[in-house]
Amino acid sequence: MADATMFFPADFLWGTATSSHQVEGHNVNNDWWQWEQEEGHILDGGDSRVACDWWENAEADFDRAKEMGTNAHRMSLEWSRIEPEPGAFDSVAIERYREMLQGLHDREIEPMVTLHHFTNPLWLVEKGDFSTDLVVDYFQRYTDKVVAELGDLIPKWVTFNEPLVYVLARYLQHAFPAPETRGWLEGRRAIGNMLRSHAAAYHTIKESYPNALVGVAKHFRAIIPRKDGNWLDAWWAGRVARLFNDSWMESMASGRLRWPVGRGIIKDLAHTFDFVGINYYSRAHVRFPPRGNRLYEEQGPNGVMIDGDQPSGSYPGDLFTIIQSNMRHGKPIYITENGLPDATDNLRPAYILTHLRELWRAISFNYPIMGYYHWSLVDNFEWERGWTQRFGLIEMDPQTQERRWRSSGRLFSEICKSNSVSSDMARRYAPQLLETMFPGKTPVKNVD
Numbered sequence: 001m002a003d004a005t006m007f008f009p010a011d012f013l014w015g016t017a018t019s020s021h022q023v024e025g026h027n028v029n030n031d032w033w034q035w036e037q038e039e040g041h042i043l044d045g046g047d048s049r050v051a052c053d054w055w056e057n058a059e060a061d062f063d064r065a066k067e068m069g070t071n072a073h074r075m076s077l078e079w080s081r082i083e084p085e086p087g088a089f090d091s092v093a094i095e096r097y098r099e100m101l102q103g104l105h106d107r108e109i110e111p112m113v114t115l116h117h118f119t120n121p122l123w124l125v126e127k128g129d130f131s132t133d134l135v136v137d138y139f140q141r142y143t144d145k146v147v148a149e150l151g152d153l154i155p156k157w158v159t160f161n162e163p164l165v166y167v168l169a170r171y172l173q174h175a176f177p178a179p180e181t182r183g184w185l186e187g188r189r190a191i192g193n194m195l196r197s198h199a200a201a202y203h204t205i206k207e208s209y210p211n212a213l214v215g216v217a218k219h220f221r222a223i224i225p226r227k228d229g230n231w232l233d234a235w236w237a238g239r240v241a242r243l244f245n246d247s248w249m250e251s252m253a254s255g256r257l258r259w260p261v262g263r264g265i266i267k268d269l270a271h272t273f274d275f276v277g278i279n280y281y282s283r284a285h286v287r288f289p290p291r292g293n294r295l296y297e298e299q300g301p302n303g304v305m306i307d308g309d310q311p312s313g314s315y316p317g318d319l320f321t322i323i324q325s326n327m328r329h330g331k332p333i334y335i336t337e338n339g340l341p342d343a344t345d346n347l348r349p350a351y352i353l354t355h356l357r358e359l360w361r362a363i364s365f366n367y368p369i370m371g372y373y374h375w376s377l378v379d380n381f382e383w384e385r386g387w388t389q390r391f392g393l394i395e396m397d398p399q400t401q402e403r404r405w406r407s408s409g410r411l412f413s414e415i416c417k418s419n420s421v422s423s424d425m426a427r428r429y430a431p432q433l434l435e436t437m438f439p440g441k442t443p444v445k446n447v448d
């Protein structure tokens with residue numbers, strides 16, 4: 001039987017993505033750990049505890065990533081481990097990260113390393129975290145150390161993970177550990193300081209390693225006015241898209257801060273990214289006026305409810321549109337995160353296939369998509385949603401640490417190993433897609 005096969009470029013990177021606090025365990029020296037200990041902050045009273053035990057044994061999961069056929073992995077460094085007290089570095093922690101990075105290289109898995117993924121050392125929070133201007137020098141000191149000690153093992157860098165998600169959740173929504181003074185003014189100050197920190201880190205890395213690629217993993221969403229909305233909803237959708245999707249990228253491109261995120265020029269910021277990192281999960285719907293302090297709502301008209309009470313609308317075509325709108329930067333594109341919470345794994349195989357089809361479509365438009373990092377390799381600690389959401393290609397029981405491959409893990413493995421997506425995979429893993437994704441019929445052979 002003929003099979004439709006979408007091949008990906010020969011040097012395509014197939015990876016998974018994680019962050020330190022979500023997988024390492026016992027990150028007792030950061031603001032998230034502290035936040036978890038206070039009642040009512042994490043759904044179902046969860047906390048990160050031993051997480052996926054990576055601090056002790058990441059290598060067992062690296063073996064699984066290797067077995068899966070991936071050739072890339074995105075991980076983050078925990079600032080609070082590397083610099084537990086201001087200016088005092090922990091050589092044992094740095095050595096452990098060297099071991100982990102080397103472990104990935106040994107398995108021919110290329111690391112992409114994030115410097116900041118939502119967590120802050122407690123000492124930094126005491127000083128006012130990103131809303132104090134001092135943070136720029138602190139972040140510089142941390143980056144200097146990481147570049148000096150680990151830079152030879154890091155070909156790709158992400159300075160910040162989802163800077164605007166971080167700022168909104170922390171300064172406006174109170175969903176992340178919140179500083180004492182919060183609100184939009186503080187949030188704006190944090191954005192400015194994160195951009196300054198990013199610029200300094202970019203130049204520090206490039207001075208020592210000119211061939212390293214440096215960027216940001218930016219969360220993008222298609223921002224759609226609510227169903228049956230009016231012109232005000234449509235106008236507001238445009239505003240939110242500018243703020244949420246475009247403002248950060250424009251600042252990194254031009255070196256300028258524009259309303260509503262700030263004003264003026266940031267020295268040495270212009271042209272400080274070598275690639276666009278896209279984190280894509282789902283669509284957002286907006287209404288005007290917004291309700292409470294939420295800029296957008298997740299539920300779309302076809303939204304599906306998966307894991308817990310957080311609805312998520314999956315629209316693979318949005319990924320294509322987001323890629324297209326980022327072509328203006330003229331840079332290579334990596335999908336630095338994409339995935340969904342689905343403990344039952346009923347929907348994940350179709351999610352993967354339909355999103356990868358959009359990626360392949362973009363590649364066939366000659367858009368420079370260089371790699372795809374699925375969130376995530378194993379179930380891990382989902383921030384304020386605790387353990388109520390499961391994103392893993394591999395299931396992980398946080399009580400016993402037992403792992404079990406999900407069907408989507410096996411599918412992803414076939415994709416990585418064959419460097420392709422095919423109708424045969426759809427037939428075996430998500431037959432409901434055949435009619436829509438591969439509607440052509442196999443020609444019937446003439447029989448004499």
Ligand code: BGC
Binds near residue numbers: 165279
């Ligand atoms: C974050 C991850 C998180 C994932 C799924 C992304 O916004 O970068 O840390 O686990 O979403 O919720």
